[in-house]
Amino acid sequence: MGRTPSCVHIQTQTPTLAHQTHTPRASAAMATTPSPPPSATTMRAVQYDGYGGGAEGLKHVEVPIPAPKEGELLIKMEAASINPIDWKIQKGMLRLFLPKKFPFIPVGDLSGEVVELGGGVSGFKPGDKVVSMSFPNCGGLAEYAVAPASLTVARPPEVSAADGASLPAAAGSALQQLKAAGVRFDADADAAAAAAGPKNVLVTAASGGVGHYAVQLAKLAGLHVTATCGARNLAFVRDGLGADEALDYRTPDGAALRSPSGRRYDAVAHCAPPAPWPVFRDALADAGGVVVDLTPGVAATVRSFLHRVTFSKKRLVPLILMPKKEEMEWLVDMAKQGKLKTTIDSKYPLSRAQEAWAKSMEGHATGKIVVEMGGTE
Ligand SMILES: NC(=O)c1ccc[n+]([C@@H]2O[C@H](COP(=O)([O-])OP(=O)(O)OC[C@H]3O[C@@H](n4cnc5c(N)ncnc54)[C@H](OP(=O)(O)O)[C@@H]3O)[C@@H](O)[C@H]2O)c1
Numbered sequence: 001m002g003r004t005p006s007c008v009h010i011q012t013q014t015p016t017l018a019h020q021t022h023t024p025r026a027s028a029a030m031a032t033t034p035s036p037p038p039s040a041t042t043m044r045a046v047q048y049d050g051y052g053g054g055a056e057g058l059k060h061v062e063v064p065i066p067a068p069k070e071g072e073l074l075i076k077m078e079a080a081s082i083n084p085i086d087w088k089i090q091k092g093m094l095r096l097f098l099p100k101k102f103p104f105i106p107v108g109d110l111s112g113e114v115v116e117l118g119g120g121v122s123g124f125k126p127g128d129k130v131v132s133m134s135f136p137n138c139g140g141l142a143e144y145a146v147a148p149a150s151l152t153v154a155r156p157p158e159v160s161a162a163d164g165a166s167l168p169a170a171a172g173s174a175l176q177q178l179k180a181a182g183v184r185f186d187a188d189a190d191a192a193a194a195a196a197g198p199k200n201v202l203v204t205a206a207s208g209g210v211g212h213y214a215v216q217l218a219k220l221a222g223l224h225v226t227a228t229c230g231a232r233n234l235a236f237v238r239d240g241l242g243a244d245e246a247l248d249y250r251t252p253d254g255a256a257l258r259s260p261s262g263r264r265y266d267a268v269a270h271c272a273p274p275a276p277w278p279v280f281r282d283a284l285a286d287a288g289g290v291v292v293d294l295t296p297g298v299a300a301t302v303r304s305f306l307h308r309v310t311f312s313k314k315r316l317v318p319l320i321l322m323p324k325k326e327e328m329e330w331l332v333d334m335a336k337q338g339k340l341k342t343t344i345d346s347k348y349p350l351s352r353a354q355e356a357w358a359k360s361m362e363g364h365a366t367g368k369i370v371v372e373m374g375g376t377e
Contacts, residue, residue: 038065038076038115038144045142046353047103051092055358058141060351061103065144068118072146075112075132077373078161080140082107082360083169083209089136098136107140107371108133110147111155111165121149129155131332133168133323140165141353143373153328159335163342166209166368171331171340173321174214174269177292180319181267183221185330198266198290202226202257202283205272206243207233209368210294214269215241216340226259228272233366240343257283265289277303281314288313343367349374 043065048057068074086106089098099106114128124130131154132147139145155164179185182197201218205211206227218225219242227243229236230250237246245261247254249272257279259265264285270293277300280291293300296318307315334340345365348356353371360369 041065043143044350045105045139046350047105047141048090049103051090051095053090054087054361055354057090058106058354058357059103063105063142066139066146068116068121068146070119071121071149072118073114073121073124073130073132073149073152074116074118075110075130075145075147075152076115077110077140077143077145078112079165079370079372080107080111080145081109081162081165081170081209082356082369082371083109084360084363085169086138087357087361099138100136105139105142105145108135108138109165109168109170110134110140110145111161112145112373115144118146118149124149124152129157129161129164131155131159131164131167131328133172133328135169135323141350141371143350151323151325151328153325153332155332156336158338159332162344162347162368162370162372163335164332165370166342166344167213167331167335168323168328169321170209170368171213171217172323172327173210173294173319174217174271175327175331176321177210177214177269177271177294177319178217178221178267180292180317181269181290183218183223183267185217185221197221198223200224200226200259200263200265200267200285202228202259202265202268203243204228204249204257204268204270204275206237206241206246207366208271209365211269211271212237212241212343212367213340214271215243218269219243220334220339224263226261226263226265228254228257230364236343236366255279259283268292270294274300277316280316284314288315290314291316293318345369347372 042062045063046058110132114124130152132152134147184194201223203211203214206215207229225243227237227246228249231248234246237243266289268291274297304316345367347370350373356369356371
């Protein structure tokens with residue numbers, strides 16, 4: 001605490017980042033400003049200049065406050081949550097696509113207050129508290145960020161800024177995983193559709209950002225949930241999240257995904273690192289089942305293709321999150337009602353964003369890692 005950033009430098013020239021998030025305010029001729037813009041013209045931000053470097057590659061800078069373009073909002077940031085995709089982009093794992101230009105201000109899961117509307121944006125006004133997903137442009141490790149109105153939703157007072165920022169990628173992925181496995185969440189799902197869905201579900205890495213939401217959502221849907229996690233989180237996953245049974249992934253039974261009650265699974269929400277297909281195949285029910293894989297490697301992608309063309313009863317399906325505003329609204333509403341709780345592993349002020357980054361890269365978070373813009377230094 002009380003630490004000041006060790007590597008602040010002032011960037012006075014126009015940022016070279018071409019994508020919309022960091023366009024200097026002066027160039028946004030079309031933006032409408034129904035409320036006074038921030039009195040300052042620059043903001044504190046954390047960015048990196050090239051691939052690699054991990055937490056040490058993040059630099060504290062002072063850059064122009066971005067201006068919202070058509071369809072965007074300018075948000076005064078309260079909190080941002082880090083996801084593994086953020087440091088995977090920095091590592092260059094998506095280097096064919098992302099980031100579009102350096103320097104790059106990372107992190108796409110945002111929470112804050114609307115201060116300015118770009119052209120064509122309706123349904124929001126300055127002062128609104130919101131949760132937003134700005135991906136792939138990101139920009140969340142900053143005092144201000146622009147985000148698409150199409151992926152911005154209202155945040156009610158019952159949902160804290162930190163909890164709100166935690167939801168978009170992690171809870172969104174958990175929801176889409178379960179839906180891809182045939183789980184129905186709509187109240188008017190007919191009995192036949194609900195009955196056709198899975199009954200016994202396995203969630204791997206249930207203690208992580210995605211997994212801890214997946215367990216809760218699967219329980220909301222009335223399923224029997226087996227979960228894998230490390231020994232230190234067995235009680236958290238069972239008693240805190242509501243899993244029916246939990247397995248330590250470092251034991252032989254855990255590595256084999258073997259249910260303590262002898263169940264075989266109709267569906268697996270796979271959030272842990274890649275595992276060999278025979279492990280999943282033997283854990284799935286004889287009647288068939290699906291593994292919805294958030295971390296597919298090349299082998300899993302090939303396997304999935306083979307399953308599709310051979311109409312296999314036991315299938316592996318890779319999933320890439322396709323964020324949807326209506327799902328974000330639903331998740332925020334579940335959080336508002338107290339049905340979906342966020343566990344925060346740790347919070348850091350912007351001045352200590354490198355520590356948050358390093359913590360995420362270690363891969364041992366319990367729940368979400370959050371950077372708070374007004375956080376205690
Ligand atoms: N495809 C997509 O669109 C998409 C979307 C979101 C996330 N993802 C990917 O999904 C993965 C999970 O994301 P996340 O945000 O949940 O990550 P995370 O929060 O960093 O996950 C950390 C947790 O995983 C646990 N864990 C690690 N290895 C495990 C294993 N073999 N078995 C069981 N638990 C294990 C850790 O437990 P210990 O500390 O006890 O080791 C820790 O609690 C990441 O690889 C991420 O990139 C993909």
